[in-house]
Amino acid sequence: MSQDRFAIDGHKLYWHLDRVADWQKNRLIAPVYMEISPVSYCNHHCLFCGLDFAHNESVALDAGILMTRIEEMGRLGVKSIMFAGEGEPLLHPRMVEIAAHTKSCGIDVSITTNGMIGNAGIWEELLPSLTWVRFSIDAATSETYAKVHGISPGSFDRTITSLKEAVRIKRERDLPVTIGVQFLMIHQNLADIEPSLQLYSDICVDYLSFKPYSEHPQMINKSGFTYSASMIDSIEKSVQAFVNGSSAKTAIIFRKAATEAYNDGVQRFTSCCALPFWGYLSSKGDFYTCSVYLNDDRFMVGSIYTETMEEIFFGEKRKKSIAFAETNLEIGHECRVNCRMARINEFLAFLNDRPDHVNFI
Ligand code: SF4
Ligand code: SF4
Structure with missing residues (x-):
């Protein structure tokens, strides 16, 4: 059985075929x-x-x-919200309350966090609202953590204590929340891949996932990091050897498909049809049809401070932005390679490529 029971390395639009059918009928849909x-x-x-x-x-x-606005999103059909983005979500002074409110609106809630300021008090209040929380740690030692996260060496212990507290509280209260650790692989932390397998399995997180680096077009600190075929092979072998020899319950997910796709450097689809299915709300309150295009008016289609979600979701600006991405955006030149919607775009490209004789199923 696949270790990736969350389909982190794939997509889950198959489970929203009603929304896909509306999109196929050219209806403007809520994300x-x-x-x-x-x-x-x-x-x-x-x-x-x-x-x-x-x-x-x-x-x-x-x-x-x-x-x-989150109440409005729930009424209009938004199914899930991940709090993450430009900064560390736990630094918002009312994060716990916002997450609880989101869940009460019938929306699945998740948080991607570096986890460092988490503690028993925060997790006690926050975890019951969450479907999942992902700790971006990217290291297995204090030295690597300090180097990769640009922070003081003592911080690693603080983050690991926070993670252990979250796992303890989940277990003691039998909460259905999934607790994962993410490891973004770059030159500076490759040596920590092997020790991380044991460390996070011993902590009993639900999963440990290894993901590729991905360059954002507007990023300042670009490293141009890529993965050779032998490197991918070696990571896969390490992960497989550990999984075969371990009885730990932690799922180990090497995002090989994403790593290979990033390495190719080529988008496996020619136009972006994914924008109707998701959206990004910036810390300034601006709604973007794609998170990659912050500060870009082609993708900024409203503000939660001046418009309702109904006005934003079903307004002309969003419609225009979605149509632009489908027809005029040069994704090969402008977009982030292997962006968050890459697998969904591959699926939608497949659907758009209708063969003859479809009724002969
Ligand atoms: S990647 Fe690091 S610096 Fe950037 S928001 Fe996340 S924790 Fe902060
Ligand atoms: S970055 Fe991805 S989601 Fe955004 S417009 Fe380009 S292909 Fe679409």
Whole structure:
């Protein structure tokens, strides 16, 4: 059985075929999934941070307006929200309350965090609202963590303590939340891949996933890191050897498909049809049809401070932006290779390529 029971290395649009059918009929649909950036600032300085260009101003979303808009999102059909984005979501002073409110609106909630400021008190309050939480740790030792996250060496212990507290509380309260650890692979942390297998299995997280670096077009600190075929092979063998010899329950997910796709450097689809299915809310309250195009008017289609979600989702600006991405955007030149919607775009490209005689199933 695949270790990736969350389909992290794939996509899950198959389970939203009603929305896909509406899209096929050219209806303007509400997103299934949203990403929301509660703040623009972070307490870490990761070498690979795709949003390093966005950390200049200290901005936080107004919790009252945000919660009103989240209620509207739930009514209009948004199914899930991940809080992440430009900064560290746990730094928003009302994050716990916002997450609880989101869940009460019938929306699945998740958080991607560096986890460092988490503690028993925060996890006690936050975990019951979450479907999943992902700790971006990217290291197995204090030295590597300090180097890769641009932070003091003592910080690793703090993050590991926070992670262990989250796992303990989940277990003691029998909470259905999934707790994962993400390891973004770059030159500076490759030696930590093997020790991380044992470390995070011993902590009993639900999964440990290895993901490729991905360069954001606006990123300041570009490293141009790529993966050779032998490197991919060697990572896969290490992971497989560990999985075969371990009885740990932690799923180990090497995102090989994403790593290979990133390495190819070629988009496996020619136009972007994914924008109707997701959206991004920046820490300034601006709604974007794609998170890669922050500060780009072609993708910024409204503000939660001046418009309702109904006005934003079904407004002319969003319609125009979606049509632009489908027909005029030169994804090979402008887009982030292997962006978050890459697998969905491959699926939609397949659907658009209708063969003859479809009724002979
Ligand atoms: S923790 Fe996340 S937002 Fe903060 S610097 Fe690292 S990658 Fe960027
Ligand atoms: S293909 Fe381009 S526009 Fe579409 S989701 Fe990816 S980065 Fe955004």
